[in-house]
Amino acid sequence: MKVRFRFAKQGKVRFTSHRDVARMWERAFRRVQLPVSYSAGFSPRPKVSFGLALPTGAESVAEYLDVDLTEAVVIDGLAATLTAAMPVGVDVLAAGELEAGSGSLQQEVTSCTWSIDVGGLDLGQARARAAGVVAAAELVVTRERKGSPVTDDIRPAILSLAEPQPGSSGIRIDCELATQPRGLRPSELVEALGGGLLTAFRHAQWIERDGARWEPIPLPATDATHEKDATHDRSGPGLDRAHRDTRTPATGGAVDHPAVDHPAATVGSASFS
Amino acid sequence: MVHMTLWPRIEPLLAKVQKPARYIGCEDGARVAPPGPGRVGWLLVYPDTYEIGLPNQGLQILYEILNERDDARAERAYAPWSDLEAELRAARVPLFSVDTHRPAGEFDLIAFNLSAELVYTNVVNCIDLAGVPVRAADRGPEHPLVAAGGHCTYNPEPLADFVDLFVIGDGEEVVAEITEVVGEWKASGRTPGSRQAVLRELSKVVGVYVPSMYDVEYDGPALRAITPRHPDVPARVEKRTVADLAEWPYPKRQLVPLTEVVHDRLNVEVFRGCTRGCRFCQAGMITRPVRERPAEQVRTMVSEGLKRTGYDEVSLTSLSTADFSGIEGVVAGVINDPVNCGQVSLSLPSLRVDAFTVGIASQIQQVRRTGLTFAPEGGTWRIRQVINKLIREEDLYEAVESAFSQGWRRVKLYFLAGVPTEQDVDTLGIATLARACAEIGRRHTKSPQVTASVGGFVPKPHTPFQWFGQNTVAELTRKINLLRDDLRRERGVTLRWHDPKATLAEGIASRGDRRIGRVIEDVWRAGGTFQEWSEQFDIGRWEAAMARHGLSIDWYVHRHRTEDEVLPWDHISAGLHKDFLWDDWQAALRESGVPDCRWTPCYDCGVCTGYGIEHVVASAVPPAGGSQGTGQDLTTGGRVPVALLPTRAGVAS
Ligand code: SF4
Numbered sequence: 001m002k003v004r005f006r007f008a009k010q011g012k013v014r015f016t017s018h019r020d021v022a023r024m025w026e027r028a029f030r031r032v033q034l035p036v037s038y039s040a041g042f043s044p045r046p047k048v049s050f051g052l053a054l055p056t057g058a059e060s061v062a063e064y065l066d067v068d069l070t071e072a073v074v075i076d077g078l079a080a081t082l083t084a085a086m087p088v089g090v091d092v093l094a095a096g097e098l099e100a101g102s103g104s105l106q107q108e109v110t111s112c113t114w115s116i117d118v119g120g121l122d123l124g125q126a127r128a129r130a131a132g133v134v135a136a137a138e139l140v141v142t143r144e145r146k147g148s149p150v151t152d153d154i155r156p157a158i159l160s161l162a163e164p165q166p167g168s169s170g171i172r173i174d175c176e177l178a179t180q181p182r183g184l185r186p187s188e189l190v191e192a193l194g195g196g197l198l199t200a201f202r203h204a205q206w207i208e209r210d211g212a213r214w215e216p217i218p219l220p221a222t223d224a225t226h227e228k229d230a231t232h233d234r235s236g237p238g239l240d241r242a243h244r245d246t247r248t249p250a251t252g253g254a255v256d257h258p259a260v261d262h263p264a265a266t267v268g269s270a271s272f273s
Numbered sequence: 274m275v276h277m278t279l280w281p282r283i284e285p286l287l288a289k290v291q292k293p294a295r296y297i298g299c300e301d302g303a304r305v306a307p308p309g310p311g312r313v314g315w316l317l318v319y320p321d322t323y324e325i326g327l328p329n330q331g332l333q334i335l336y337e338i339l340n341e342r343d344d345a346r347a348e349r350a351y352a353p354w355s356d357l358e359a360e361l362r363a364a365r366v367p368l369f370s371v372d373t374h375r376p377a378g379e380f381d382l383i384a385f386n387l388s389a390e391l392v393y394t395n396v397v398n399c400i401d402l403a404g405v406p407v408r409a410a411d412r413g414p415e416h417p418l419v420a421a422g423g424h425c426t427y428n429p430e431p432l433a434d435f436v437d438l439f440v441i442g443d444g445e446e447v448v449a450e451i452t453e454v455v456g457e458w459k460a461s462g463r464t465p466g467s468r469q470a471v472l473r474e475l476s477k478v479v480g481v482y483v484p485s486m487y488d489v490e491y492d493g494p495a496l497r498a499i500t501p502r503h504p505d506v507p508a509r510v511e512k513r514t515v516a517d518l519a520e521w522p523y524p525k526r527q528l529v530p531l532t533e534v535v536h537d538r539l540n541v542e543v544f545r546g547c548t549r550g551c552r553f554c555q556a557g558m559i560t561r562p563v564r565e566r567p568a569e570q571v572r573t574m575v576s577e578g579l580k581r582t583g584y585d586e587v588s589l590t591s592l593s594t595a596d597f598s599g600i601e602g603v604v605a606g607v608i609n610d611p612v613n614c615g616q617v618s619l620s621l622p623s624l625r626v627d628a629f630t631v632g633i634a635s636q637i638q639q640v641r642r643t644g645l646t647f648a649p650e651g652g653t654w655r656i657r658q659v660i661n662k663l664i665r666e667e668d669l670y671e672a673v674e675s676a677f678s679q680g681w682r683r684v685k686l687y688f689l690a691g692v693p694t695e696q697d698v699d700t701l702g703i704a705t706l707a708r709a710c711a712e713i714g715r716r717h718t719k720s721p722q723v724t725a726s727v728g729g730f731v732p733k734p735h736t737p738f739q740w741f742g743q744n745t746v747a748e749l750t751r752k753i754n755l756l757r758d759d760l761r762r763e764r765g766v767t768l769r770w771h772d773p774k775a776t777l778a779e780g781i782a783s784r785g786d787r788r789i790g791r792v793i794e795d796v797w798r799a800g801g802t803f804q805e806w807s808e809q810f811d812i813g814r815w816e817a818a819m820a821r822h823g824l825s826i827d828w829y830v831h832r833h834r835t836e837d838e839v840l841p842w843d844h845i846s847a848g849l850h851k852d853f854l855w856d857d858w859q860a861a862l863r864e865s866g867v868p869d870c871r872w873t874p875c876y877d878c879g880v881c882t883g884y885g886i887e888h889v890v891a892s893a894v895p896p897a898g899g900s901q902g903t904g905q906d907l908t909t910g911g912r913v914p915v916a917l918l919p920t921r922a923g924v925a926s
Contacts, residue, residue: 013297020531031582044616169285
């Protein structure tokens with residue numbers, strides 16, 4: 001049986017890397033004793049595949065992974081059980097059985113919706129540059145790919161770019177960026193705009209099937225957010241997760257999910273009180 | 274005092290540094306009591322990177338014990354790497370706890386764990402980053418007390434200018450007594466002048482050393498005396514020892530970090546102390562006697578720990594885990610536990626050198642049979658008698674034979690260079706042993722890998738070698754070159770060595786007196802933090818600082834001490850009679866070994882008799898097939914058994 005999970009990564013844990021997140025999942029699977037398939041060989045690895053790596057420092061409510069299980073399990077309640085086994089800030093939002101023969105996340109996902117906070121620009125500059133990018137037929141930049149500089153037209157990868165807005169920190173830009181055939185990272189878009197990336201937030205990943213656009217797992221009406229008490233150290237102005245999650249991106253019109261109420265993710269400093 | 278988190282100011286800085294996950298905390302198992310006037314706040318600091326500091330068991334144990342109390346709370350901090358340090362200083366953000374990101378200066382105590390001397394400059398840096406005057410004498414009642422514990426505190430003098438109080442020995446019990454004294458100080462409102470009073474009170478707690486309560490007199494370069502300034506301050510500070518480990522099943526909630534660290538696995542301490550009596554080993558000398566954890570408790574800690582953490586690896590820790598009485602039962606228990614379903618691997622650090630030990634290792638390393646590490650320490654039987662590491666050639670070759678025949682491909686051997694009485698034949702013996710091990714390996718595998726790792730010997734306080742003059746950089750370099758030349762054409766052996774210059778810096782700090790504090794401060798002011806990281810280390814800073822203060826490296830490091838000399842740590846007691854140490858030093862020079870007092874009669878080193886404690890060891894007999902002297906015929910120590918005699922390539926075996 002193959003199961004796909006959707007999860008969020010928010011708050012302090014955003015500073016962990018993709019590899020760190022992979023290890024958190026492995027430990028969580030063992031803690032809840034999920035019958036995960038292991039590869040054969042000298043050092044057996046669990047058969048798990050992640051979608052597109054989220055850059056270290058970015059937050060998201062649309063991360064995915066697929067897991068091979070050795071036997072069928074009940075999906076109901078699994079997301080909540082796993083959330084309890086994950087660090088504060090990683091919330092398993094949904095789980096679903098994957099049909100045999102489904103494509104991998106890496107193959108299927110074609111674009112992502114982002115909110116990006118940009119520094120180093122004032123609102124007027126940001127708006128003018130964004131308008132320039134939208135109007136341009138092509139946008140040739142030199143960027144690093146696997147350690148060497150490559151010259152590319154990145155314009156086709158910018159599927160939508162909303163007018164920059166004043167944000168809680170810096171300028172907020174909502175956009176949808178392609179992941180195929182040539183993907184574009186938020187940091188690369190920000191560089192093309194001449195600003196500095198403060199933070200990025202991934203709202204959705206999209207796959208195309210039968211001419212329509214879908215999320216690999218749509219966000220359910222209720223979710224399995226951490227129960228852990230984390231009200232103690234609110235992160236302060238500008239970092240209020242609950243507020244941030246309710247934003248509807250101005251682009252990627254198909255985003256149509258209920259607001260998710262995540263508590264600010266901080267260590268459980270209040271857990272004794 | 275306002276209790277507020279610095280997180281909003283730290284968060285934007287983390288976007289600019291390497292490995293930001295070092296600074297976020299959020300580990301599974303991290304739980305801290307809330308701050309409040311009724312609780313003494315401890316900030317436990319490991320003065321090295323998060324990756325190295327997080328797994329430290331001593332710090333984790335105290336963290337839990339303090340947070341369980343209703344009059345204390347504890348958080349953790351680690352030395353920020355240089356990139357974050359620069360950001361913090363530019364943004365005027367102080368050192369912070371990773372738990373709730375509170376400023377270090379807001380705690381009542383900032384307590385450092387000292388596991389290695391080369392972190393001393395980091396200690397000073399962390400005090401400075403905390404916004405606290407680096408010199409203890411410049412602090413007022415508004416500043417936290419600066420404390421330090423860990424093995425290095427057995428010679429506290431080099432840090433005496435910077436640290437208000439040192440804790441000598443096991444911390445489990447004494448932190449409660451310190452909390453009570455500091456709690457009263459806190460309740461009294463920390464009035465002007467009260468800092469002296471609280472330190473005076475603390476100096477009366479057994480196991481606590483307050484350097485400002487002692488006068489130091491010199492006689493030229495020599496030390497004449499270190500004496501208490503008040504009649505109620507003890508002339509000699511005795512170490513603390515937890516008599517029964519069974520009462521302290523900590524950590525109960527080992528921290529599981531979110532990012533990669535060293536020893537990233539469950540760690541369960543199976544015993545504390547070691548009486549093998551290796552003469553170079555400070556850890557063995559200062560942690561006597563042996564106190565085993567009951568096997569049943571080990572089993573529970575392993576199975577509950579694995580379940581709680583989700584780790585797939587557990588390490589049974591101690592100074593020599595194969596010596597644990599219950600080792601075979603515990604190993605079998607972990608392997609056969611159906612919950613672990615063969616997915617859990619077990620590691621035994623500090624393996625003894627013998628085939629029996631490899632047998633245990635082969636039971637447990639079913640999944641990942643990658644490498645085994647042994648520490649014969651000396652290249653010849655003669656030198657191993659000098660250092661009292663009584664491993665016969667036979668034991669080593671049998672262990673290596675057994676490892677390669679059971680599927681291992683890599684064997685790592687640890688050696689010391691620069692030990693007392695060492696001749697070139699002893700140094701070259703390292704190459705001979707390594708080459709023979711590779712030869713044995715070739716009978717079982719096409720390309721065996723033997724790594725010989727050579728560290729320069731630094732004589733440590735409270736050991737029989739504390740009187741020995743350390744080898745110079747030139748001498749250690751010459752010895753390494755001897756080995757390099759000798760092993761140049763041996764493909765199966767990789768030689769690794771420590772930088773002799775770092776060994777010199779460690780030597781300055783290890784046996785230094787209070788005057789070395791100025792050197793540490795100078796090296797720190799010159800930018801010398803993270804001295805155990807080769808890219809940050811520069812011996813020039815140490816040499817310049819020594820010269821500036823008119824201190825002779827030769828006098829501090831390379832000189833042999835005499836029996837009547839006052840040593841800078843004579844007022845600190847690990848329970849060992851100085852006579853015992855001197856006699857053992859003389860025995861070393863006579864190449865005479867000492868058996869393990871766990872299974873043979875006590876020779877009164879002073880610890881058990883002095884403190885009214887004794888070994889807690891379940892087995893009355895030494896482990897079957899165990900090496901290192903006890904119950905062995907040692908007359909054959911240097912002889913190589915014919916069946917195992919390595920043959921030169923090309924000569925038939
Ligand atoms: S006092 Fe005796 S039994 Fe105790 S550690 Fe010393 S030599 Fe061993």
